[in-house]
Amino acid sequence: MPMSELIIETARLLMRPPQMEDFEDLYEMWSDAEVIRHVTGYPLTREDVWSRLLRSFGHWAAMGFGHWVVTEKANGSFVGEVGFVQYKRGISAEFDRAPEIGWMLARRAQRLGYASEAVDAALHWADVRWPGSDTVCIISPENVESLRLGDKFRYRVDHEGIYKQKPILVCRRATQHQE
Structure with a gap:
């Protein structure tokens, strides 16, 4: 894909x-305890973030999609x-088949409307790429901001679960013809 x-x-x-040059910005975000408190619950190490970055390269190379780095x-x-x-989290076979959306913003970029703008753009991209397909996400029940953002884009709680020994809400955005 060009x-x-x-x-x-x-x-x-x-x-x-992402590019290799994004590592330090990603590390700063993923090691900020306040930013990641509802996701991992602990700051990621440089090694953890390096692995995430390489995994992201792999997603783009093997699957043609992945996380975008978002800049102003x-x-x-x-x-x-x-x-x-x-x-392939093992939450369910149906979950593992669907594209899973995720969002994470650096502390300085929060509460500026950037998350809504970026998620909206990503979903438009997905709707063209996978017309008629549902997308999924997992959100901590305590993450009120992410639940609000998911709701804005029609992510509805499908069921509750446990992932890595933490409670999660499994959310699904059904295609419009299925609602």
């Missing part, structure tokens, strides 16, 4: 597949990452 088909521009954001168009400042994965 690189131009993998880059998304919105009014304020540029979304592109005006100045190139790092915002976070948003995108789709298939991690």
